[in-house]
Amino acid sequence: MSMGKSQSFNQFSKKKKKKNQTQANDHRENSSEDPAEDGGAVDSVTAARQQLRQSNSLKSGGRSSKNKQSASKVESQGVDYDSDEAEREYQRQRQFMMGPKKFVDEKDMKEVDLSVPTTADSMQQDIEEKRREFLGGDDDDLKHLGFCDSDEEIDFSNFKSLNQMKKDGEADEEETVSLFGRLTSAIKNVTGNKVLTKLDIQPILSEFSNSLTDKNVSVEIAQEICKQVEESLVGVKTASFTSIKTTVQKALVESIQKLLTPKRNIDILKEAVTAKKRGQVYSIVFIGVNGVGKSTSLAKTAYYLKTKGNLRVMLAGCDNFRSGAIEQLQTHASCLDVPLYQKGYKDDPAIIAKEALQDAKSKGFDVVLIDTAGRMQGNEGLMRALAKLVQLNKPDTVLFVGEALVGNDSIDQLTKFNQSLIDFAAHDNNPRVIDGIIMTKFDTVDEKVGTALNMVYSTGKPIVFVGVGQKYPHLKKLNVQTVITALMS
Template structure:
């Protein structure tokens, strides 16, 4: 999902890195060092992996120390100084050329006397196994170089190389550089144009660019990996603020109405062809599986075949359909559905309305009449994510005409650009409630801003899943 936006974000990081390295090169302010360079999307997973690695290392230390303690306990009681010399933990820094060598334990006479005490792998994992060959100062210097934990992490034979890391040479700034506005001017302009090309609304693109600028200007850079990490975090924070529009979930509202002995009445609006009727079938199935009893109102009495279409979905999922003859009053159908739900103790009423363009004044007036009669608790706009900025424009017009309460985006799984998903809630200041993720009745999920953020900042092709609510 959202491949277009992912490429824009990654390109922004690459351009900033190119800009700063080129300037540092002109100032003769960089040197090349070997090591791993993280990709843009690796920073979202790096912290978790490093935490697991550190836990693994910590878990190994007590075992090392315990084995050393057991070995020391097998020998006769000696003075404390001799015990320290036998412990690999305390003697990791000793050279093989020390005058005093450790005596082997009495229980293991078969071990050669010249054998060095065991060394803790925690402290000596970057040292060569045969330290006895280190005799002169030059070789000592080489050993010290191998202790560098930042550039020689890949030398640890027990650590696995991350797939997202790119091995090889990279530039590291010798003296700190500071990101200034002049470094970002062209890069942020390119980012803004890229977001607009990705069907992101103008005000959303501007908000992202301004947030990234505020976050990055003044940042001190010491090595090129810092640029990638700072850019990743700046973009992620900017997007997180945009897509997280507060609002109650439909499930919470059903429970609140149920406590009052009333059904939750939901009216669906939108233009033809966005998947509005299919979405109603999906929601009926979704809440039926949650233990609620929905009823559907076939209030689209104008379009040929509309009643048959919604009747098909109602039969498939097994819910009651309230319908009148073609051409009858849509408001009357909606009213009857609400009364039926109240009489039968059903918790949810889903009202299907005729699709209409936001510019059709007569049809918009008819929609307002349905709202006056049925008194819905929620008015939900159903938009096609693939239409991008047009879906945002449609939602704005419907919101002006009838004051919608939330949005459902269909075909979100096929949306490679992500413009509508990023923009629509921020522009109309109303939450996204559900996302259509396929053609089956089970292919719908409650909107989760954290899930959306992970989708936008995951590597291409990577599956990111969050448990359904």
């Protein structure tokens, strides 16, 4: 039985229904090979298969009942090239009739992926490279700021040299004189044995106020400092010029110190070590708006706790909102050689954090650092989700991460994040709020440390760390004296 090659498959399909029982049986036999061949179009494909088989049979001179047996024998040994060709043609026609694939599987993806294949070796190499990058080493870019030499605390004494380098010769004699030098020279004419009046102090205070606002201190806080200085100076009897200088300096330092001293100080290393001694897992949640440096600060904190406290740290990937966030954290985990608890981009971050804490407890880890997605302070949905994570897990410390360079907006951010934790705490009467601040990108603000002052003054929260670069060791403590030094420079 042969068909003209020009005959369409549909025609063939219609005619096929009228064919004799033998053919119908043949068809059933063929269709049972592929359950997908039940639809109309697929019927014609089956017919094509038959047609091709038959035409092949003709091509090879036709198989008489005599030679059929030997042919099938050869076929079963897999050397019947005509049959193979027919099968290939059948598959080609079938693909054509069925149209493009609806689902792309891993095999298809591999076929079109022309990138260099990733091997275990090349992955290890990438991690080594990243580790070198994050650990620093050759830190010339920051050496002149004193960041690398100071072990834990930020040293502003070199800020001036940086500014000087930047100005590179532009600076005249006057610019190199410190604020304090300028202030005391303003009262040079006040002789000894004099009771200081408001009038004597006025030039000092207006100069001081301008200098503070130049360094990003808000006008309100600058006025507050000036008021305190004025109160401590008016009516003071000066013995000599030297004592006037000392009196002014003392008054300034004291007032800034008062403003910068938060209600509670946090030493996370001490707290984590104490928790470990009690057999508890110490947890920190990092929160803040998008791109401020939460994940980087988390990685720096892991490095800090690992190297200074020899603590066993686990990371928890609870930013399953931003694409790439988990991979970014995995890179940090690999570089730091700490585990990452993650569930990819699904599940509730609050639950992932809970599971991470349980996992850490069961495996004997000392610290869990929880990364969260960045969000704007006005986004109610995301703020609710954050409040849920914090209230459900009650971490030991909630750290707000903010950029030093955003100025007063960081106060708005922190205030609203804190309020959201309270407002969306469901029926919790004792909600967890923000405990402290990590101020990032301090390396980009020179000695304009005013934002630090503004934040502590307006929120009463301590600055636990400042970020002074992109590498792991670039996490420093900020003490009041160093801020004062920077403000007075």
